[in-house]
Amino acid sequence: MDSERAREIPEPTGDARVDAVIQGLASLEELDLAERPAVLETVHSRLRELLGEISPGEPGRSGEQGELGRR
DSSP: OOTTSOOOOOOOOSOHHHHHHHHGGGGGGGSOGGGHHHHHHHHHHHHHHHHHHHSTTSTTOOOOTTOTTOO
């Protein structure tokens, strides 16, 4: 990554829990490549947990790409 490029700050989502999880991505550039997948997996897992709280009928449901909005 270009160290001169300004780091974009994501807009708040309106949910402090989601914002805190997303903030965990800020450290990716400073990590070795080998360490990044663990951070991404943790962020992904936590976001799935939060989504499960929002729609408790299908917590952690795996779906096909493009399946959002279909019921």
